[in-house]
Amino acid sequence: MSVRVVARIRPLLEKELDKDIIVHADRVGDGKPLTVVKIPNPKNEAEEFSFAFNSVYDQATTQEDLFTAEVAPHVKALFQGLDVTIFAYGVTGTGKTHTMRGGLRLAERGVIPRLLSNVFRRAKKLMKDTNGSTTVVVALSYYEIYNDKVYDLLEPPEKRTAAGLPLREKDGRTIVVGLSERSCDDLKDFERLYIEANNNRVTAATKLNAHSSRSHAILRVKVTQTTENAVKESTASAIDLAGSEDNRRTDNGKERLVESAAINKSLFVLSQCIDAISRGDKRIPYRESKMTRILSLGQNNGITIMILNLAPIRSYHLDTLSSLNVSSRAKRIEVREIENEIVYKQPPRTNSGLGGASVQRQPLRPLNSAHNIHTGALAAKAAEKAEKPDKPVKAFSVYTDKKPTVAARPIAPAANSSQPRQPLQIKRPSEGQETALIRPSKLARPTQFPVPRPTQHTLLSQPQQPQQPQQQITITPSQIEAMVEKKVAEILASRAAAEAVSAPPAAQPCTTDLIPNNNTPTAANATQNEISEEVKRRLEALERRIDNESRSNNNKDSDDDGGRRANGLRLLLQARQAKERGDDEAALGLYERALEVFPGQRKLLGKIERLRVKLGRAGQVDKANNKKERSEARSGTGVEDEEEDGEYREAEADVEEDDNDNGKGKIGTPVRGKGRRNKAAAQKVAKNVDPGVDFDDPASSPRTRQLLEIVNSRDLARIKGLHGFGPKKAQDLVDCLALRGIGESGRVESLAQLRMLPGMGGRAVERAYEGLVVEGA
C-alpha cells in the first residue's frame, strides 16, 4: 500500500483577508471528490499546474471532517496490530500544528487529541466486550528533534543534555535511547501530560508565524493489548514537522537562523529521500538527518498518512509549489501493511474447551522467532506480568471464528536476525479441505497458493505428533511461476531496503523458505520436494539473472555518460540550492559527491575548499584529488581531464544558468559571459548536427519542431523514447518543466532553450535530435 498523501488548504488568517488566493482545490469530474490542487505557473499566470492527491481538503474543512475522513478509520487497524503513522508537512505557517494539535476548544481539537480520544474509547469497549479478559494499556512517549538533536518532551528541559538522546537501530527500526514512556489511563490524563510536554517544545515568533515550531515533534502512542496468553503491541505516531522557511522572508536573527538551517536541512534530506525512493534508487539518504532516520518513510510497516498543509496566498507561491512537488512524489512510496506479531507468553493449553470444530487457532511461535520489536523487553514484561500473583487470570482471545489475518504464519526469524532461518513446515491439510494458504516469507503479503494447512482440531489434540502422510498437493507451473516472481520481488525489495540503511545485507533470499522440512519422506513429501526443488531451481536461475542484470546495469551506468553527467549536474544544482539556503554543510556534502563525478576539477575543488574554510575544516580536501592535480601538473598531460573539465564546465554552466534564471537578483552576483558560453555551445551542437538547423529557431526544421513538441508534451513515455533519454533523465526533464515556466509561453521554444535546462547540456539535445525519426518523413 502506498503512503496516503492528502492536502489541506488552510483558510485566510485575519491579517491575510485582502490577499490574493492562488491555491484552489478541484476535482477530476463532476460529482467526484476533491483530489486536485491547482496553482498558477509563477512564470506564466495564464497556465495552471495541477497536482493530484488521494484527497484534498479546502478552506471549509473542519478539524472533525479531516479526522473522521483520514484518521478515524485507521484506529481499528491500530488495534488489529498495525502501526499507524500520520505526519504533517508544509511550509511554516501553513497549519501543521493546527492540524495535529489544534486549539483548546472542543471543535478546534486537532488530530492528536481526537486520536487519543478514539483510542481510549475503543480500549474501553474492548475490555468491556471481553469481560476484562483483555487489558489495554496506552503509553506515550513524546520527543522533539531540535537542531538535529533529540530531546524528551516528557522530561523537564533542565534534564536535557547538550548532545540530546542518541538513536540506535533495533530490529530494523530506529529507536531513541533513554526515552521516557508514561502510561495514560484516560483522555484527561493524556491532556495533562500533553499540555505540559508541549510547554517544553521549542516554539518562537517569526515574521511568518507568531508561534512557529522550531522543532519536529513526534508523539508515539503505544497500545498494548494483553490477554492471558499473549501480548499484542502497536504504535500510532503523530508527527508535527517544523515548516521549511525562506529566510529572505523571515527576517530571522542569528538563533532563529541556526534553527532554520537545521529545519531546512532535515526537510531537504526528507525531500531527497522521497525523490530517491520514488526514483527507485538503491541508496536512500535516510541517515543524513535524525528526522528522516526516525520517520523511516518507506521502511516502516503499517499505514502512513502524509498531510500536506498549504497556505492559499500568493506570498507562499514558490514554497507551495515546492512542497506540492515533494508530496506528490511521496504518493509513490510503498509501505508494507504488516501487522505486528503477537507474542505468546506460554503455549496454549491443548485441552482448552474454548475450541470447537469451527474455531481456528494461531500456531505457536517461539518468542525468539517473533519478527517485530516484541522479542525482548515486551516478552520479558509479559512473562513478568504473567508471574504476578495479584493479577487476575485472563483468557486470551486468539480463538476466533474469523480467519485470522496474521494467524497461521509459518515460523520465520526476523529478517535481520543472525539466526539461520528455519525451513517452513508445510502442514497437514484440514479435513475436507485440500488447499489453504502459505506465506512464503515474512515480507510477502498473503498469497493464493494452495497448500495444506492444519485444522484446529489436529493442532489442539495432537500437537506433538509426527507428521502424517499428506494428501496429494497440486501446484501448477503457473502457480510456481507466480511464487517465483513474488519471491524475486521480495528479494529485490529486501536488497533495496538493506542497501538503503547501509546495514549488513538483509536476509538473503532464502530459497529454503519454500522447502518443506521433511525428515520422514512420504509420497506427499516427495511431491512437495519435487515442487520445492523446481521452485528452488527457478529461484536460483532468477537470482543469477538478477545479479547479472544488476551487474550489467552498473556497467551500463558507468558507461552511460549522459546518466553520470546528469547525476553530477543534479548534485551541483542541489549544492547550489543548499548554499543559497545558507546550508553550507549540505552544500559541502553535495559538492563532494559531485567531485566523484567530476574528479580533480579545480573550480569544484576551490568551492569545496572555500566551504571547508568557512566551516572551519580547511585543508581537508580529498587528498586523492590533490594528488591527481599535482601529478597532472608534473606530467603536463591531462587530455582526459581536459575533456572532463569541459564536461564539468558545461554542467556548471547549466547549473548557474538555472540559478540565474530561477532567482534573478537573488544572489546579486552578475553571471559573466554565461549567455555567450551557452550560445557558443548551442552553436557548436548545431554545427555538429546539421548546418541548416538554427538552435534559436523553433521552426527551423520539422525535426526540431517534432523534438520540441515531444518535450513540451511533458509526456514521460514520449520523452523516454528520445534517443539518449533514460527514465531518470526523462523524469528530471518533466519535473523541471513542471517547476519552471520556460519562455514567454511556458513552453520550450527552441533547441537552444532546451539545452539550457538542467541535464540537457553536453550532447543530450544533439543526441535526441539526431536519433529522432521525423514522423511522416
Ligand SMILES: Nc1ncnc2c1ncn2[C@@H]1O[C@H](COP(=O)(O)OP(=O)(O)OP(=O)(O)O)[C@@H](O)[C@H]1O
Ligand atoms: N485550518 C485552519 N483553520 C483556522 N486557522 C488555521 C488553520 N490552519 C492554520 N491556522 C492558523 O494559522 C496559523 C499558523 O498555523 P500553524 O502554527 O499551525 O502553522 P505551522 O505550519 O505549524 O507553522 P510552523 O511550521 O511555523 O510551526 C495559526 O494561527 C493557526 O491557528
